[in-house]
Amino acid sequence: MNLTLKIWRQAGPRHTGELMTYKVSDISPDMSFLEMLDVLNEQLNAKGEEPIAFDSDCREGICGMCGLMISGEAHGPEKTTTCQLHMRSFRDGEVITIEPWRANAFPVIKDLVVDRGAFDRIIQAGGYVSVNTGAAPDAHATPVPKPAADRAFMAAECIGCGACVAACPNASAMLFMGAKVTHLSELPQGQPERMARVVSMVDQHDEEGFGGCTNVGACSQACPKGIPQDVISTLNKDLRAALRG
Amino acid sequence: MTETTVNAGIAHGLYREGEPVADSKAPAGPIAGKWRQRQFEASLVNPANRRKLDVIIVGTGLAGGSAAATLGEAGYNVKVFCFQDSPRRAHSIAAQGGINAAKNYKEDGDSVFRLFYDTVKGGDYRSRETNVYRLAEVSANIIDQCVAQGVPFAREYGGLLDNRSFGGVQVSRTFYARGQTGQQLLIGAYQALERQVAAGTVEQFTRHEMLEVVVVDGRARGIIVRDLVTGEIETHLADAVVLGSGGYGNVFFLSTNAMGSNVTATWRAHRKGAYMANPCYTQIHPTCIPVSGEHQSKLTLMSESLRNDGRIWVPKNREDCDKDPRDIAEEDRDYYLERIYPSFGNLVPRDIASRQAKNVCDEGRGVGPMVGDFRRGVYLDFADAIQRLGRDAVESKYGNLFDMYARITGENPYETPMRIYPAVHYVMGGLWVDYDLQSTIPGLFVIGEANFSDHGANRLGASALMQGLADGYFVLPNTIRDYLAKGPFDKLTQEHPQVVEARTSVEQRTKRLLEIRGERSVDSFHRELGNIMWEYCGMERSEEGLLKAIDLIRGLREEFWRNVRVLGSGDTLNQSLEKAGRVADFLELGELMCIDALHRRESCGGHFRAESQTEDGEALRHDDEFLYVAAWEFGGGDALGEMQQPVLHKEDLVYEAIELKQRSYK
Ligand SMILES: Cc1cc2nc3c(=O)[nH]c(=O)nc-3n(C[C@H](O)[C@H](O)[C@H](O)COP(=O)(O)OP(=O)(O)OC[C@H]3O[C@@H](n4cnc5c(N)ncnc54)[C@H](O)[C@@H]3O)c2cc1C
Ligand code: SF4
Ligand code: FES
Numbered sequence: 001m002n003l004t005l006k007i008w009r010q011a012g013p014r015h016t017g018e019l020m021t022y023k024v025s026d027i028s029p030d031m032s033f034l035e036m037l038d039v040l041n042e043q044l045n046a047k048g049e050e051p052i053a054f055d056s057d058c059r060e061g062i063c064g065m066c067g068l069m070i071s072g073e074a075h076g077p078e079k080t081t082t083c084q085l086h087m088r089s090f091r092d093g094e095v096i097t098i099e100p101w102r103a104n105a106f107p108v109i110k111d112l113v114v115d116r117g118a119f120d121r122i123i124q125a126g127g128y129v130s131v132n133t134g135a136a137p138d139a140h141a142t143p144v145p146k147p148a149a150d151r152a153f154m155a156a157e158c159i160g161c162g163a164c165v166a167a168c169p170n171a172s173a174m175l176f177m178g179a180k181v182t183h184l185s186e187l188p189q190g191q192p193e194r195m196a197r198v199v200s201m202v203d204q205h206d207e208e209g210f211g212g213c214t215n216v217g218a219c220s221q222a223c224p225k226g227i228p229q230d231v232i233s234t235l236n237k238d239l240r241a242a243l244r245g
Numbered sequence: 246m247t248e249t250t251v252n253a254g255i256a257h258g259l260y261r262e263g264e265p266v267a268d269s270k271a272p273a274g275p276i277a278g279k280w281r282q283r284q285f286e287a288s289l290v291n292p293a294n295r296r297k298l299d300v301i302i303v304g305t306g307l308a309g310g311s312a313a314a315t316l317g318e319a320g321y322n323v324k325v326f327c328f329q330d331s332p333r334r335a336h337s338i339a340a341q342g343g344i345n346a347a348k349n350y351k352e353d354g355d356s357v358f359r360l361f362y363d364t365v366k367g368g369d370y371r372s373r374e375t376n377v378y379r380l381a382e383v384s385a386n387i388i389d390q391c392v393a394q395g396v397p398f399a400r401e402y403g404g405l406l407d408n409r410s411f412g413g414v415q416v417s418r419t420f421y422a423r424g425q426t427g428q429q430l431l432i433g434a435y436q437a438l439e440r441q442v443a444a445g446t447v448e449q450f451t452r453h454e455m456l457e458v459v460v461v462d463g464r465a466r467g468i469i470v471r472d473l474v475t476g477e478i479e480t481h482l483a484d485a486v487v488l489g490s491g492g493y494g495n496v497f498f499l500s501t502n503a504m505g506s507n508v509t510a511t512w513r514a515h516r517k518g519a520y521m522a523n524p525c526y527t528q529i530h531p532t533c534i535p536v537s538g539e540h541q542s543k544l545t546l547m548s549e550s551l552r553n554d555g556r557i558w559v560p561k562n563r564e565d566c567d568k569d570p571r572d573i574a575e576e577d578r579d580y581y582l583e584r585i586y587p588s589f590g591n592l593v594p595r596d597i598a599s600r601q602a603k604n605v606c607d608e609g610r611g612v613g614p615m616v617g618d619f620r621r622g623v624y625l626d627f628a629d630a631i632q633r634l635g636r637d638a639v640e641s642k643y644g645n646l647f648d649m650y651a652r653i654t655g656e657n658p659y660e661t662p663m664r665i666y667p668a669v670h671y672v673m674g675g676l677w678v679d680y681d682l683q684s685t686i687p688g689l690f691v692i693g694e695a696n697f698s699d700h701g702a703n704r705l706g707a708s709a710l711m712q713g714l715a716d717g718y719f720v721l722p723n724t725i726r727d728y729l730a731k732g733p734f735d736k737l738t739q740e741h742p743q744v745v746e747a748r749t750s751v752e753q754r755t756k757r758l759l760e761i762r763g764e765r766s767v768d769s770f771h772r773e774l775g776n777i778m779w780e781y782c783g784m785e786r787s788e789e790g791l792l793k794a795i796d797l798i799r800g801l802r803e804e805f806w807r808n809v810r811v812l813g814s815g816d817t818l819n820q821s822l823e824k825a826g827r828v829a830d831f832l833e834l835g836e837l838m839c840i841d842a843l844h845r846r847e848s849c850g851g852h853f854r855a856e857s858q859t860e861d862g863e864a865l866r867h868d869d870e871f872l873y874v875a876a877w878e879f880g881g882g883d884a885l886g887e888m889q890q891p892v893l894h895k896e897d898l899v900y901e902a903i904e905l906k907q908r909s910y911k
Binding site for chain 1: 311314315318329330331332333334336338339348350386388389390391392393394395397398399400401402403404405406422423425427428429432435436437439440442443449451474503504505537538540541542543545652653654655718719722766768769810812813817818819820821
């Protein structure tokens with residue numbers, strides 16, 4: 001396949017960026033999208049141009065490190081992570097625009113790499129169960145009904161990639177946060193801190209500069225793990241209960 | 246010990262032998278009482294003193310993340326580092342299958358002793374009994390801890406935890422969270438860690454890479470890191486340093502490891518005096534998706550459980566290799582594992598399944614695309630299973646794996662057999678540690694895949710996760726206090742000559758990498774090194790091949806320092822520079838792996854030595870000569886990859902609780 005790529009280049013956080021055009025040829029449909037970028041980077045390196053910076057690590061769709069806006073869609077046209085997207089999803093001759101996640105809370109570091117530290121800080125605000133090592137009772141002491149366990153697991157599948165934020169017109173992180181709140185609220189272990197958690201996480205979310213949720217649903221559409229929008233309802237329900245006291 | 250011939254490595258002047266090494270920390274007495282005794286003997290640190298003690302932890306995987314959280318809870322002053330943008334992305338996240346624990350919830354005869362026994366046997370009698378016993382002992386606590394954190398393990402309808410049997414053992418002791426066990430365990434540790442960050446006991450440094458360890462007056466006292474965003478070289482000092490930096494499978498270029506997995510942290514420590522143990526012990530996993538072309542950047546593992554129902558075969562005749570598999574008649578198929586190992590069939594251990602796949606492909610009977618001169622793949626066929634169990638049953642068991650396969654290859658495994666091929670997956674080798682998990686540098690502790698301690702020459706499925714969390718939650722926090730009780734050590738300043746020396750060496754090396762401006766990319770060196778390692782230091786090794794590999798690696802390393810091209814500058818995010826530093830270290834490690842493999846003239850665990858086989862071609866271990874851990878001391882060298890002869894220190898392995906046996910799967 002031959003492709004034209006328009007790629008966001010930005011030297012650093014305080015620089016202005018622009019879309020640059022590159023051509024790649026002989027791309028195999030079996031390549032992953034990131035392998036296609038590897039090929040481009042090898043070409044740039046050979047020509048003496050600095051390769052394009054982009055994030056990835058596991059390349060298996062689980063670590064959440066990768067994430068690109070591909071022709072306007074977070075993680076591209078398939079419901080998967082950027083690293084699990086393959087070139088067979090594109091047409092020969094296609095023009096593909098590649099940009100970083102765009103959100104005030106995710107500043108660009110360089111080219112396609114952004115800073116998602118805000119997600120860590122939201123978890124620090126309460127996305128955990130306070131149990132010190134060694135203080136745990138036997139694992140069978142508290143049975144968990146299977147439906148609750150399954151829903152908790154579904155929500156816990158979030159990989160923290162940030163596609164939900166990138167896809168949202170308000171750059172809201174409610175899907176990410178709803179997933180964590182739901183994971184812990186479904187489980188008996190999450191109950192003692194349930195109310196305090198949601199309030200403090202939401203405060204942090206707003207402080208980081210993420211926008212509010214207006215039920216657009218683009219987050220869930222873009223989410224590579226299929227986290228459903230109803231986790232946001234769970235969050236809102238917990239938040240209302242907490243604020244009522 | 247009888248040394249009949251002079252070891253080839255010595256004969257070729259590749260290494261020399263030094264004094265033996267031994268663990269001095271495990272208490273005497275019956276194995277079942279040692280850990281309790283050690284915890285009692287290890288000095289305590291007064292809670293009021295803990296916040297005066299600084300501990301650096303490199304790595305936020307299961308090992309580093311759990312250790313940082315636990316030491317933070319205990320009140321120490323912790324700094325934790327990772328190269329990803331968040332601790333939650335450490336490579337542990339990719340583990341699929343599960344985690345073992347001797348809970349005996351199924352009442353199927355499991356016990357601490359049985360888990361201990363299975364792990365030692367699985368390691369082909371090349372691990373240290375005391376460490377493995379302790380691992381089995383603390384395994385049950387791990388599950389309790391994780392459940393309390395909210396890790397959503399699979400449950401039965403009654404609400405209790407479900408277990409499965411994994412990796413060929415006869416009891417069901419594996420806890421799992423669908424195919425995402427590593428992810429769920431890591432998120433649990435990550436959340437515990439973030440809680441400590443919020444509490445102010447742990448300071449976290451993401452996108453920071455450790456490039457050197459600071460050793461002052463014989464003790465590990467800090468690390469030199471590069472802030473990957475600003476490029477700044479920083480010095481961090483402490484009373485003790487813990488490495489939980491994971492495995493180095495990426496020395497093979499293609500592996501199931503994450504792109505960034507590297508040896509730099511441990512290799513730099515090795516260069517500073519920490520012994521590297523059994524570096525050649527590598528685990529090769531039989532069920533990975535084969536290479537599809539030259540562009541391939543990494544390999545993807547599919548759960549071993551597929552072998553429970555899939556049948557492995559290749560065509561009997563080479564002429565059939567490029568045919569549609571569905572058109573190959575039953576009598577023209579060679580179900581080679583079922584043929585060679587009638588009692589275990591497709592469920593033979595990982596190393597046997599891997600080696601036989603390589604053998605049939607070497608014979609020219611592999612399938613799939615040509616990669617170089619060979620087709621590198623064998624069929625894993627579910628047609629029988631679909632007929633026997635129905636498509637729905639197969640889908641409910643393996644649906645997510647089939648989807649993953651279809652996504653990556655573009656083929657539908659319900660209709661045409663999957664293709665699989667072995668890939669490097671895990672390294673049992675790593676820095677040598679004693680029972681306290683302390684390396685040969687006082688104050689430098691090593692946990693998780695980065696150390697060598699628990700898996701011998703081969704690792705059982707679902708036990709790396711167990712080890713990472715055992716080390717981080719339960720072992721290290723109890724042993725490191727014995728060392729920290731001697732502190733706080735003299736306060737150091739950034740101007741101390743040995744601190745300055747460490748920082749300067751990093752600055753110079755970084756500068757050098759950027760100045761070469763040669764012709765070849767970092768990846769091209771890495772790929773070439775990987776090919777050499779896979780060919781000569783992979784599943785099957787021989788003296789001739791290893792000697793050749795050592796020569797090739799030396800040539801490649803020399804060229805690297807002359808001809809690598811790293812563009813951009815050192816004072817911004819520069820991913821080529823990061824890779825270059827890692828590949829430079831792989832180029833040194835690769836040579837030591839080959840020397841270690843050369844000296845170990847026996848087939849053992851995950852690796853097969855051509856000169857050491859039975860009459861019918863099976864692995865032959867030599868307990869008379871090789872019942873020891875090979876702990877290598879760095880022999881000296883310069884910053885540009887010049888290396889002197891390493892020194893071999895042997896730790897004799899003593900089996901008191903378990904009787905030595907040769908494996909047999911025929
Ligand atoms: C695909 C796959 C599936 C697996 N499945 C299973 C399974 O089902 N069951 C099982 O028991 N095991 C499994 N394993 C093995 C297991 O996942 C690993 O051995 C284990 O998770 C390693 O954990 P760790 O904490 O030691 O290291 P890692 O999780 O690799 O963490 C390493 C950490 O060190 C940091 N780091 C490394 N180098 C540096 C540096 N120079 N500077 C700063 N930071 C650094 C990284 O950022 C990271 O935070 C699997 C492995 C793979 C590859
Ligand atoms: S909710 Fe989905 S899109 Fe958002 S961070 Fe989690 S996995 Fe990514
Ligand atoms: S690189 Fe890990 S999810 Fe894509």
